[in-house]
Amino acid sequence: QPKPVTIGVSLASDVNPFYIAMKSGIEARAKELGANVVFVTANEVVAQQVDGIQDLVARKVDGILVSPIDAVAVGAAYDAAGKAGIPVISIARHANSANESAYVSMDEKKIGGEIAAWIAQSIGGKGEIAMVAGPSGAATFRNLAEGFDTVIKTSPDIKVVYRKDVALTREMGLKQAEDILVAHPDVKAIYCANDEIALGASQAIAAAGKGSQVVVTGLNGIPPAMRAVKAGTVGLTVNLNPVAWGRLGVDTMVEYLKGNKPTGDVAVKHVLVDAKNVDQFLPPPAVK
């Protein structure tokens, strides 16, 4: 019986539902394959992530899965792993390092663009919209916003009247939306960087009695957001399927360690979820 492999994992955050779901996918798949996983924590602090990866190198794990907070900042850590002969696979976010062994990718700009197109269509190509983007300085959210902007600019009658970077919490969504609705009573849509923000925003909209006038979009596809799409309080979420993503990460790593290097990036499909297709994504009804 071969010695079970140990995979070190450094995700960008351990409180963001997206990564919590990804973590559960990783754990489940590793268990099925008989691999060990160890996690280190970073919480969106770059230096902490670099330290964590280096701790994994010191621990001599067989391979490391990283969801880099920043593409450049992790360079030294990737190099340390490379020097120790440990493969590093990026997952969900990309790293600019020669020592990146593979990339299980997400095209953030493309997703941002698709959300923009969906919003443009659902508000009929004109009106005011607001953006509640993710935390300042985080590459993912910068890329999403960039993709969003590129596409939204193609509709000259749509005006982005509000922009703010916030932490990915429901409280922030609530507060921001409250202020948006006062400052811009005619706003037609609010782009939110993730589902938690979107759920908070939809609450503010409901409280202001504007449920039918403002659409909210989220991202990630967590179950409460799916239910909100079904109920119509959130217009759109994007199912990034973090669980499957985590599973694919483990698969890629295990194959890599066996010597089967992937050619090119390994991609996970994302799906836009709105009222039309939400039924197929709803979590199974609770058993009472």
Place this chain on the structure above:
Amino acid sequence: MSFLGRWRTNVVNQIPALVLVAMCVASTLMSDRFLSSTNITNVLLQAAVLAVISVGMTFVVIGGGFDLSVGSIVGLSGCVAAEVMLRAGIFAGVVSGIATGAAVGLANGLVIARANVSPFIATLGSMVFVRGLALLMTKGAPVVGDDGLPAGFIWFGTARLFGIPWPVLAAIFIFAIFAWVLHKTAFGTRVFATGGSREAAFLSGVPVRRVTLLVYVICGITAGIAGVMLAARLQSGQPTAGEFYELTAIAAVVLGGAALHGGEGYLYKTMIGVLIMTVLTNSLNLMGVDSYWQRIAIGVVIVAAAAADQLRAKVN
């Protein structure tokens, strides 16, 4: 001279209030929405949670301490309240949320008053620890149950009485009670004495350790209440709720003119500090100031308000 002098002293004592008024005037000029009734209710609603936290923080600060753990308490107590509520009803949920806050406050107080650990380090430790508990207990996911929290609880977060949101009424009620305790009772005077000079208080027979302990318990209780209120507003128990509230609350207390070394302050002035902090972000949002510039503006206003308040020390 005497009349002018007294007048000047009075004006100068109210600098935080003047700063708040100036901010409101400026906001009104820059955005016609600022004085709309929707927005005023918004501001009050947004201030309510911070106000309740800051009530307890004022006790701690006047008592010569410091509490960094309130943000984490807000998170944990909201989750505990939501969890219990889903099983045993609203009342049990609310009580256990507040009790959670009291328990953490008691632990802080024991470590500080009995083991003599510095308040900074003790509450920094419990800030990290309590956040860990909240995440562990919820596995990082919001507590909502399958059909959401009980409707009555959610109603509290959104409903109004004569146009005033319930959380605002709750905050006013809590402020009134604790203002009485702080400024009218013997216990309140002992808090001032303990913070002003531990040694003088001790030599006068004030049980300084017990006062210190109680001050942290009070702070835990108000943070627990704030956590429950926030859970009602967020219609869920959020394990990450309340982050950074500790610094904002201390800033509000200090902007209100309480001395960070203890022994001085007024609860109503803390409320002015809370409103300064809330109006600030609200009006910057209304004006559509970019989030990077917002940080710069907030930094400047905080320091400027505090510097203006220092005139007080000069004149008095």
Place this chain on the structure above:
Amino acid sequence: MSFLGRWRTNVVNQIPALVLVAMCVASTLMSDRFLSSTNITNVLLQAAVLAVISVGMTFVVIGGGFDLSVGSIVGLSGCVAAEVMLRAGIFAGVVSGIATGAAVGLANGLVIARANVSPFIATLGSMVFVRGLALLMTKGAPVVGDDGLPAGFIWFGTARLFGIPWPVLAAIFIFAIFAWVLHKTAFGTRVFATGGSREAAFLSGVPVRRVTLLVYVICGITAGIAGVMLAARLQSGQPTAGEFYELTAIAAVVLGGAALHGGEGYLYKTMIGVLIMTVLTNSLNLMGVDSYWQRIAIGVVIVAAAAADQLRAKVN
């Protein structure tokens, strides 16, 4: 009695060091990798940035102050250094990064020593303000240029001399210089006096305002140096770099036994505090402790270490 008493006093004065040793022993027992040379270099490398920040923070704390802005300074100075470096070379970059830190420190010092604003509120304001500047200047994106930062700079972040990483050597050098300043010069004695009793220092002819000002400038400079070091490690200027360093650095200083009310402390003990904080997360990572449990463990260890150190006060 006398000999035993002195021995006990000596042991008790070294409690932070004992805590560190105990942690290392426990980590070695739990993970055979802990004492590997890779890991020891890791720990030192991880500690280097925090150590440099904490050097300046020790001056501020012993001088009776508090600096919440160091984390933001780390972010801004790293970005400034990277930006300048891309245009005018490594040397200019490093110098302007450090100068940025000094400038922010000077501003803090002026607001605190001249406008008499409380250190907490002044540095909270500049923490927010300076972070805003860093984000504004970089538009939130890391500074790397088209082909990355100059190779020589990146080399500094990764290369070693006799197996010791350059950042660690830099940290040791900075520690040595400032330890001399604090403990061996007239200025250092004045810092202790100012923090111990402003009034007594003033009546002894110590220019307390100037000392206060300089202490914040020193803290700004070390934070600036730390920012440049971190940029080298991160191979980029990160506008969000350094978040939470302020609390960690203050915790390290206090764990090292310096009194938060000023006037007491040793620079070498701060380094022990830094190592406690670093070894803690390192060994938890090596043991593969779940991140929620890590928070709980960190909270407990911080409080326990501080409580153990309080025995000192009891015995002395």
Place this chain on the structure above:
Amino acid sequence: MDSRRDALDGGAMTHIRIANVSKFFGATCALSDVSLEVKSGSILALLGENGAGKSTLIKILSGIYPPDAGRIELDGQPAHFKSLPEAIAAGVVLVPQELRVAGALSVAENMLLGYLPSRRVAGLLPCVDARAMKESARAILGDLDVNIDVDARARDLTFAERQLVVIGRALGHKTRILILDEPTASLERRETERLFTVLRRLRNQGVTIIYISHRLEEVDILADECAVLRDGRLAAMSSAPFERNDLIHAMTGRELDLQAGGARSAGDVRVSVSLPGGALTCRQGEVIGLGGLLGSGATELLRRLFGVRSGRPGERNSEYPRDVPAAIENGVGFVPGERALSLVMALSVRDNIVLPHISAFCTASGRDEQKITAAVVRLMTLLDIRPHNPDMPVRGLSGGNQQKVVFAKWLAGRLDLLLLDEPTNGVDIAAKAHIHRYIADFASSGGAVILSSSDMPELLGLSDCVVALRQGRVVGRVSRDNTYGEASLRALLETAV
């Protein structure tokens, strides 16, 4: 009330019995095997040199420190208070040597902090009874015959007023045993006499009083019994009337040479400032006294002469030094009345002593520790600072030894004008003699001294000329040549405005 009557009925029963008490601080032995008894309704004076262990003994008695060995009995019952509130509850009340008030609270609140009167609003809400509180405070202060506004903030009081507030704080309790640790250290004679009247009345009501003082003349007029501590041991015990030389011998273990320094003659004018009502001039080789009652402005004048600005309008005046460093540079030294104001308690004796002149003890490579040690050891020997350990934090020294450190600070560098505010506040008689001789010697060698003291014999004994101040105004002066003496100075100070 009951307990007081019991005590009265008991007559001359032993009230307090201290048996074989010892106390160590680290390696320092503060008390060793002290046994003594105090009778009910009597006043015991506790005497001893600085650091003899007086404060330590009474702190043990009132529950602040636990004894390391020995027993304490009250009325024949073992009494080991674990904390001060416990002692207060049992009627043992302390007026500590360290004057601490809560600055932001009012005088009334400070005085009644331990037992704030409460009432209930609407029979429900508990509330401090502010009126009752102020009335009690006024009554106590009226008893002491002092005129302090009970609504004033404690931080705005002068040092002497704070002392009275702290005494008043103790008098309000239902007291069986009242312990006063150098209560008159900064009081003027009138307040002292008032206090004694109150103390005698309390004694006649059956309160047992322990009184610590370095002023032997007070012991003569107040105490029934007298205990002398030396180096932590009980050196003597006697009843009134006391033989002063025996007491001094018991305290110091030797005869005291109380002679002042040699003859002196005034030289050039060292400092001259104009004040309302006249000028203040001090020549080299001259000691000028500042005489005044409570709140005369003497303290403030001395501080201005040292370059401290008070913020009073129109005080920019080239007659005064620009700031404190400039004054020090110019050879001015200042001993403030409040020790805590001029010592950094957490810093070592060594660093406190060199602090004002630290630059002179530094070379390019930093502090010259050898030079520092030499200077510090010389000064500690000169002023007999005990324990003789330069590395000890000043807070571990007894009050009197701390005062000597304040002197040592100025002797470490150039000094030709010495400003003294209550220079022997809390200093034992031997050290006081030392300091007096030092002041006289300093003047004989050409130094100028301006001295403010509430101890009239000291003030008149040391000064060549006393300037009488009231509210910052010069109201007259008495010189050695005419009717020099307490009577003429008092006449100047007490005439109606």
